[in-house]
Amino acid sequence: MNHFNKIVLDSSSIHFAKHSNLKTLNEIRAIVTNQFSDSKLTSFPKDKESYHNHLREVQDELNKKEYVHKIVTQIFDDLNQYVDYEEFLIQSNLYLRATRPQINITEEAIGWHRESFYGPNMEDSINVWTPILNVTEFNTLRYIPDSQTIPDDKIKLKSQVSDLTKKGSDRNKVGLLYAPKEIVSGVDLNKSEPMLVPEGCSSVFSGNLIHGAATNYDEKIRFSVDFRIIAKKDYKIEAAKTFHAASGKPYFVELNKC
Ligand SMILES: [Fe+2]
Numbered sequence: 001m002n003h004f005n006k007i008v009l010d011s012s013s014i015h016f017a018k019h020s021n022l023k024t025l026n027e028i029r030a031i032v033t034n035q036f037s038d039s040k041l042t043s044f045p046k047d048k049e050s051y052h053n054h055l056r057e058v059q060d061e062l063n064k065k066e067y068v069h070k071i072v073t074q075i076f077d078d079l080n081q082y083v084d085y086e087e088f089l090i091q092s093n094l095y096l097r098a099t100r101p102q103i104n105i106t107e108e109a110i111g112w113h114r115e116s117f118y119g120p121n122m123e124d125s126i127n128v129w130t131p132i133l134n135v136t137e138f139n140t141l142r143y144i145p146d147s148q149t150i151p152d153d154k155i156k157l158k159s160q161v162s163d164l165t166k167k168g169s170d171r172n173k174v175g176l177l178y179a180p181k182e183i184v185s186g187v188d189l190n191k192s193e194p195m196l197v198p199e200g201c202s203s204v205f206s207g208n209l210i211h212g213a214a215t216n217y218d219e220k221i222r223f224s225v226d227f228r229i230i231a232k233k234d235y236k237i238e239a240a241k242t243f244h245a246a247s248g249k250p251y252f253v254e255l256n257k258c
Contacts, residue, residue, distance in 0.1 A: 013206055014195065017075035017204050018078075027067075027070075032132055036223075056170040058096060059174055063094060068093065068094045071227075075202055079126075079204065088230060089232055092250055095175040097225070098223050099216045110214070111182060111183075111212050114147075114148075117181050124235075125229070127209075129203045130202040130224060135223070136218050136222075137194045138217040141213075143210065144187055147210035148210075150208075154186040156184045158182045162179065164176075228252075235252060
């Protein structure tokens, strides 16, 4: 079967890319299971920072072990087709999301957004979102179907300042926002759908698709990892976010240099 027969994009251009085997996913699952065991979780003091400090350390471990590269390798043919066989760059670091159930927790997940809200050069980025453990319809990432076609200037935003996430803090390094933006008009947020990714797959979708709101309404911590890729031809070096906040590395790198 060739690539063209294999891939069917749905109406909102979300593609579920099947990993060639489960090795990478199972390795990440083993690390997460070990690092977030019940005994480890109860050992954290009740303050909020210690949880995100630990999460940042585990995220660092995954990045040291080059899991962006490994996931990309697992789904390379699909990514290659998604970018129309253009050469592409990959984000140097992944984010590990470990979203706790929402009871008594605030600012645990990111609100509705498209990638360009939070960085120059991101309007052409492509998201790669991979469920790891305990992802259900009650805590998965949500999206607004077809919203990738809404022009930026139709979307009205309100800037906020986070109460909990300081720039450069562990919370910030695991992807929580110190200056989140709220969509106040231009997108019908009532039309959201849960992103239900089949086992053994990563979800690949436009950075312009409005997504987020992955509040955890289930009972266990929900784990996923995500990063972005971008076609080399779309990467504007002069507008690029030079360094990734979590690592000090360039935000996008060549596939073989992450
Ligand atoms: Fe995002």
